[in-house]
Amino acid sequence: MKYLDVSALSLGERLKKREIGVREVTQAALSRIAKKDGEYRAYLSVFQEEALAQADAVQKQLDAGEAVSPLAGVPMALKDNICVKDLPTTCGSKMLERFCPPYDATVTNRLREAGAVMLGKLNMDEFAMGSTNETSYFGACKNPWDTGRVPGGSSGGAAAAVAAGEAYYTLGSDTGGSIRQPCSFCGVTGIKPTYGTVSRYGLVAYASSLDQIGPIARDAKDLAAVLDVIVGKDERDATSVTAGENRYLSSLTGEVKGLKVGIPSDYFGEGLEEEVKEKVLAAARKLEEMGATVEEFPMPMVEYAIPAYYIIASAEATSNLSRYDGIKYGFRAEKFDDLIDLYIQSRSQGFGMEVKRRIMLGNFVLSSGYYDAYYKKALQVKALIKGEFDRAFERFDLLLGPAAPTTALKLGESLSDPLKMYLGDIYTVSVNLAGLPGLVAPCGFDAQGLPVGMQLIGKPFGETVLLNAAHAYQLATDYHEKRPQEGGEGR
Numbered sequence: 001m002k003y004l005d006v007s008a009l010s011l012g013e014r015l016k017k018r019e020i021g022v023r024e025v026t027q028a029a030l031s032r033i034a035k036k037d038g039e040y041r042a043y044l045s046v047f048q049e050e051a052l053a054q055a056d057a058v059q060k061q062l063d064a065g066e067a068v069s070p071l072a073g074v075p076m077a078l079k080d081n082i083c084v085k086d087l088p089t090t091c092g093s094k095m096l097e098r099f100c101p102p103y104d105a106t107v108t109n110r111l112r113e114a115g116a117v118m119l120g121k122l123n124m125d126e127f128a129m130g131s132t133n134e135t136s137y138f139g140a141c142k143n144p145w146d147t148g149r150v151p152g153g154s155s156g157g158a159a160a161a162v163a164a165g166e167a168y169y170t171l172g173s174d175t176g177g178s179i180r181q182p183c184s185f186c187g188v189t190g191i192k193p194t195y196g197t198v199s200r201y202g203l204v205a206y207a208s209s210l211d212q213i214g215p216i217a218r219d220a221k222d223l224a225a226v227l228d229v230i231v232g233k234d235e236r237d238a239t240s241v242t243a244g245e246n247r248y249l250s251s252l253t254g255e256v257k258g259l260k261v262g263i264p265s266d267y268f269g270e271g272l273e274e275e276v277k278e279k280v281l282a283a284a285r286k287l288e289e290m291g292a293t294v295e296e297f298p299m300p301m302v303e304y305a306i307p308a309y310y311i312i313a314s315a316e317a318t319s320n321l322s323r324y325d326g327i328k329y330g331f332r333a334e335k336f337d338d339l340i341d342l343y344i345q346s347r348s349q350g351f352g353m354e355v356k357r358r359i360m361l362g363n364f365v366l367s368s369g370y371y372d373a374y375y376k377k378a379l380q381v382k383a384l385i386k387g388e389f390d391r392a393f394e395r396f397d398l399l400l401g402p403a404a405p406t407t408a409l410k411l412g413e414s415l416s417d418p419l420k421m422y423l424g425d426i427y428t429v430s431v432n433l434a435g436l437p438g439l440v441a442p443c444g445f446d447a448q449g450l451p452v453g454m455q456l457i458g459k460p461f462g463e464t465v466l467l468n469a470a471h472a473y474q475l476a477t478d479y480h481e482k483r484p485q486e487g488g489e490g491r
Contacts, residue, residue: 003028005483008074008168008222015062015073022062022073026055026117029075033119033166041141042151042161044080045088046120051075058115070225070249072115077167079158080121081128082213083202084108091204092124092136092154095324095331095350105202106237107171107213107230114229119167123157126352127321128175128206130154131424132414133182135354140411143185144484145450149408152182158216159186163484169217169226173203175210176309177403177428180440183216184403184453187442189470189480190216191223194461195435196241198227199234207316208239210309210432219480220441220470224248227463243461251464256472257291259465262396264299267427272405279444279452280402283473287400290476292469297395301388302430304381309429310358311365311378317355318362324350386434389457397465399457402427403440407450431457439466442479451479 003011003025014020030048037043055075061067078084081091083101085108090096104112111118123141125133133141133156141156143149144164151160155172159182162170172179174192183190191214198213205211215226228249233242263284268277288294326332326346333345351359365374392399404424414424431438436457443454458466474480 004032004165007218008076009070009225011168012070012072012074016067018062022055022059022117023052025073026051026075026119029119029166036164037166039142039147040144040160040164040166041139042123042157042164042166043077043120044090044092044123044138044157047087047118050087051117051119054117058117061115067115069114069229071229073117074168075117075119076111076169076171077119077122077158077161078108078170079124079155079172081124081173081204082107082171083204084118084121088121089204090121090138091128092126092138093350093352093355094137097137097331099329101202103202106199106234108202110230122161122170125154125156126355127204127317128154128173128178129317129354129358131177131181132409133157134411135352137352142411143408145187146408146448149410149450150185152185152404152408154178155216156182159183159188159190162186162188162216162218165483169215169222171213171230172216173211173213174432175206175313176432177425179214179216180428180438180453180455181404181425183440185408185451187451187453187479187482188216189219189223189439189441190214191227191439191463191466192431192437193227193231193463194243194437196239197231197243197461197463199232199237199240201234201236205320207313208320209316210313212432219474220439220467221249221252223439224252224467224471248464248467252468252471254468254472254475256287256469259287259292259469260395260397261287261292261294262392262399263294263296264302264399264401265296266299266302267401271426272402273407275446276402276404276406276452280400280454283443283454284400286476287469287473290472295396297392299388299392301385302426305385305430305433306426308378308381308385309425309433310361311374312382312433314358314362315366315375316362317358318366321355321359326350382433385430389430389434389436393459398462398469401455401457403453403455407446407448407452427455436460437463437466439470441470441473442482444479445482
């Protein structure tokens, strides 16, 4: 039996039946990482001793019949901006290269309670700022389908690890598409939940009004099981809400008859690769064949999503990153003249170019004389975008479109052109601005054998509708079952 080629839920079921042992599958996953991750660089740190100790502890629970989660004993991994007590959390940055938090994130605690086995921490764009995973201080992660291409970002390591069979599921974070775009590039399934559904306590902040933790896995059914574990109100996060606990997996029916699907025509204009367009529209036709009603409609506000997003996100990042001053924790410059110079040298040496670029942009839009012209106007555009989604959901149960305008880009192709990288987020950032759930699932391959992902966008707290639609689609197709060949040379 191929331990690494089954879904998280399938593995969990076999573990409960004692067909295999938790230590056995954990060791198999660790061996795969040791053998292959030098090629992919999906992991920044591997917790071998801790993972095997967790495996033994969960096995005792399974043997005693005490484990209740269907994911008990299943090896997984975390993006490296999610805190794990006393273990590295670097955010892909020199600034936090030696930082080990003194506490667990809420999602970390909830996963532990559910019997998760944590394999390690995953590569990411520095402080989640990037769309290719190339801004990581520790080196770029590579796409398992083609190691000459990017896995997407900022949760590139989280998507690549699942695609490469180095974890059964992972947790990433999504500020403007950082879960969904990598899933599209790597041929895996991922969801950004409604803002507030999953606690952000212990997630190192990028843009606090936009950040959201979410799972990446092989299929929608696995996503539902993970969400059942991590969602829910957290007193340590004032923005968290009570919604959906322990109902996602049990709500999947695999039936889409009568579902009303909207296709935003503005998502299919200039800049979208023809092959991506064809595969996404073919997925819409498939849902229609299965009983859904599909209709195109205009959504012109998408044109303003990118500038509004980058103004708001950069402004919030400027505030959140001000804590890294070389005093309390994080990188400190060795040579400096006085306190102000300590700040300057520590930040100049500790932050990478993309982080500095966004700090500068954030300070500019918040500065006197420009606040009203840029930041305030961006907030007004954010409200208009939210209103346009609200009107769309008066007619439709969900919206369907592309996750990215292209398939995976070649390494170095967009890093030299930041504007090109920013425009790659055109289909994802509006979901974060409106606080909505968004799911990406594989829907085909281009002529080069690279995955294409479709994006499903739902009403606030409409995760069940998205998960069920994706589950139904995956029951009728096999794109999510395709795996990269050894060596990352396509399928």
